[in-house]
Amino acid sequence: MTTFLRHSLWGLACLIAVCLTGPAQAQVIKVKQAELEKVESAWLLNANFGIELPPGLENALKKGVTFHFLVQFELTRSRWYWFDEKAVNVQRQVRLSHQPLINQYRINAGGLALNANSLVEALRIAGTIGGWSVIEATAIDADKQYEAALRMTLDLGKLPKPFQVDALNSRDWSLSGEWLRFPFNASMSSVTGRK
Structure with a gap:
């Protein structure tokens, strides 16, 4: 067997091994708990x-890159005769940055600005949504069944341009979450959804 053929077979074997292992799983933001609470x-x-930030994103954050997380909430109603009705579709930005001179993290969400001394604490604060008004009573029909859906993703469009290019080429930057879906009816006093 010639050297060329041996190297070609070795290369083919490596390519097959990579294909069989499949793509690496993107980093996921998980919804631990969600609750809709009725007020007036x-x-x-x-x-x-x-x-959870992979090491590459953690390093970028510590070097001054600001992360913008996008929280999305939707309320839909199935219709047999047409597309599903989207009764509610709202979004909220959560901004996370690091201030190297004082070694603090800053979280901005819903008009509030909070500081944290550690990355763990900063991610916990950034991942907590409380008292966000998402559904107006006039937008829904109390007699109909809906499906609520919620997720959080890293908004790549808000990154500085050089990092947007990196984000397209690296799985580390694919920080996204799956939708958490749960049934909703306006006659309930509260609704809880869990993974």
Whole structure:
């Protein structure tokens, strides 16, 4: 067997091994718990997300890159004759940054600004949503069944341009969450969804 053929077979074997292992799983932001709570004429969302940053993103954050997380909430109703009705579709930005001079993390969400001394604490604060008004009573019909859906992702469009290019080429930057879906009816006083 010639050297060329041996190297070609070795290369083919490596390629097959890579293909069989499949793509690496993207980093996931997990919804730990979500609750819709009824107040006078609206529903408030309280939720907790588990966020874990891979080493590359943690390093970028510590070097001054600000992360913008996007929290999305939707309320839909199935219709047999047409597309599903989207009764509610709201978004909220959560901004996370690091201030190297004082070694503190800053979290901005819903008009509030909080500081944290550690990354673990900062991610816990960034992943906590409390009292966010997501549904107005006038937007829904009390007699109909809906499906609520919630997720959080890293908003790559808000990154500085050089990092947007890196984000397209690296799985480390694919920090996204799966939708948590749960049934909703306006006649309930509170609704809880869990993974």
